[in-house]
C-alpha cells in the first residue's frame with residue numbers, strides 16, 4: 396500500500412508538524428516515524444479534549460479524554476459497564492481497547508429469503524461442499540487460523556428449519572444440513588451465531604402483529620435452543636433486521652417470548668442478541684424507540700445477563716450495504732451516541748453486520764469504524780463483516796476468500812486491511 400518514498404513521507408511529516416494542524420475528535424491522527432500510520436500524512440495532533448491514541452501498529456485516532464492509559468491492552472475484554480442514573484457525556488474506561496469478537500457472516504442457508512419474510516424453498520443453498528456449495532467450512536478455518544477471527548454468523552430461514560411451517564417443529568433432515576455448518580463453525584473453536592433471517596416476519600406477516608403468534612416464535616427458539624443448550628460457543632441471534640414493525644413495544648414482547656423460551660430450554664448462559672426496528676440500525680436504535688423497548692427484556696430470573704443488543708450498520712451513503720463506495724465511518728451519527736446510551740444504561744451491543752466494497756474509501760472508513768469500536772470495547776462486543784459463504788465472485792460486498800492452488804487462501808482487500816484482527820498485527 397505504501398508507495399511514497401521515505402523522503403516524501405518525511406516531507407509530509409515536516410509539513411504537518413510545521414502547520415500544527417489538529418485532527419477532529421474520532422478522526423485518524425498521526426503516528427511516529429518508527430510506526431507510521433499506513434503512510435498517514437494528515438494531522439498529527441488532536442483537537443482539545445482528545446488525544447491521539449495508538450489503536451494498532453498502523454492506526455491512531457483522536458479519542459476523547461486525556462489519554463492517560465487508553466492504549467489497547469492485549470488482555471481479555473472489559474467487563475460490562477454498570478448503569479448510572481444520569482447520562483452525561485462519557486468516555487470509555489482505560490480498560491477498553493480490545494473487542495471480544497470479530498467475525499464474518501457465512502451466508503447461503505438464507506438465500507431465497509426476502510425482506511418480507513418469505514423464504515423460497517428452492518433458494519437455500521448450504522455453503523458446504525458436501526451440499527454442492529462453496530467451502531464455507533474451509534473459509535471459516537482460514538478466517539480463524541490465518542486472520543484471527545473468532546465468531547461467525549450463520550443465517551438461516553425459519554422456513555428452512557421447519558420445512559415451511561410457522562411452528563417450532565424442526566424438520567430433522569433440513570436441520571441436519573444447517574447443523575453441519577454450525578458444527579463446521581464450532582470445529583474451528585470460534586463462537587457461532589445462529590441467525591434466523593426473517594426480518595421479523597413469516598411469509599409477509601409480522602410476528603406477534605398479524606403473523607405467527609409469539610408462542611409459535613417461542614416454540615421455534617425453544618427447539619433451536621434445545622439442540623445447542625450445552626454449548627457455550629453458540630450465540631442466539633433472535634431475528635435478522637426487523638423493519639417497519641408498527642409497534643416496537645409489541646415487538647419487544649415477541650423478543651421476550653424468544654428469550655424466555657431459550658433460557659427455559661436449558662440454554663441458560665449463552666449470549667442472546669436482541670434486534671430493534673429499522674433494520675436493526677445502530678443509528679436509530681435509540682431515537683426510534685428500540686433501545687427503551689428492548690431494555691425491558693429480561694431473563695426468566697429478572698436479570699439481563701447475556702442479553703446483548705444486535706445492531707447493524709453499513710458505510711455507504713444510504714446505509715443499504717449495496718454500494719461499493721463508503722461515505723462514512725458512522726462514528727458521529729451512530730457509534731458515539733450509541734456508546735453513550737449503552738454506557739449510561741449499563742448495556743452492550745454487538746455489530747453483527749457491517750461491510751463495504753473492496754475500495755480505498757471503505758478501507759479508510761472501515762478501519763476508522765473498527766478502531767472506534769475497539770476504543771469503546773466496554774460497550775461494543777465486536778463486529779461481524781458481511782459476507783463470505785456462497786456469494787459469487789464479484790459480489791459488491793464480497794469477503795469470500797479465494798483458495799490458491801497450494802491450498803492457502805487470499806483475502807479480499809477490506810478483510811486484509813481492516814476487518815481481520817491480524818490485519819494490523
Ligand SMILES: *[C@@H]1O[C@H](CO)[C@@H](O)[C@H](O)[C@H]1NC(C)=O
Nearest residue numbers: 507508509510513514515518
Ligand atoms: C421466490 O421465487 C419466486 C418464483 O421463482 C420469485 O418470483 C421470487 O422473487 C422469489 N423470492 C425471493 C425472495 O427470492
Ligand SMILES: *[C@@H]1O[C@H](CO)[C@@H](O)[C@H](O)[C@H]1NC(C)=O
Nearest residue numbers: 516517519554555558559569
Ligand atoms: C428442506 O430441505 C429439503 C431438502 O433439502 C428441501 O427440498 C426443502 O426445500 C427444504 N425446505 C425449505 C422450506 O427450505
Ligand SMILES: *[C@@H]1O[C@H](CO)[C@@H](O)[C@H](O)[C@H]1NC(C)=O
Nearest residue numbers: 673676677678679683713714
Ligand atoms: C432508519 O435508519 C436510517 C439510518 O440508518 C435513517 O436514515 C432512517 O431515517 C431511519 N428510519 C426510521 C423510520 O427511523
Ligand SMILES: *[C@@H]1O[C@H](CO)[C@@H](O)[C@H](O)[C@H]1NC(C)=O
Nearest residue numbers: 638639640672673682683684
Ligand atoms: C420508528 O420507525 C418507524 C418506521 O420504521 C416509524 O413509523 C416510527 O414512527 C418510528 N418511531 C419513533 C419513535 O421514531
Ligand SMILES: CC(=O)N[C@H]1CO[C@H](CO)[C@@H](O)[C@@H]1O
Nearest residue numbers: 505506508715716717781792
Ligand atoms: C447488505 C447485504 O448484502 N445484504 C444481503 C443480506 O442477505 C440477503 C440474503 O440473505 C441478501 O439478499 C442481501 O443482499
